[in-house]
Amino acid sequence: MKINEYYLASIGIRFKTKEETQAFAEIVQSELEIRIGTEIASRLSDEQLDEFDLYIDQNDAGEWLEENCPDYRDIVDNETERMEEELISNRSMIPGVIDSSEDDKKVY
Secondary structure (H helix, E strand, C coil), X not given: CCCCHHHHHHCCCCCCCHHHHHHHHHHHHHHHHHHHHHHHHHCCCHHHHHHHHHHHHCCCHHHHHHHHCCCHHXXXXXXXXXXXXXXXXXXXXXXXXXXXXXXXXXXX
């Protein structure tokens, strides 16, 4: 999943500027990738991790994951869902987020 301004808006997270939105989307995307990677890595042996690094460098990791970590799509879905739940439940604490009562104004 790619975190972008449309996804954030769909879960009620909007900022006054496009730059703020993009910066926040990048932070969330990075955190999501770390969480997914950590969970996948916890299920692989050291040998598999070394092999996986080679496939990542060649941008051919999807096929390798299907063979060596068949539930990786479930991991992606579960971690994405957890992240979304955290974002929604904590959106009022995110600095710069626009209150939903300001929906009639232009926000990103």
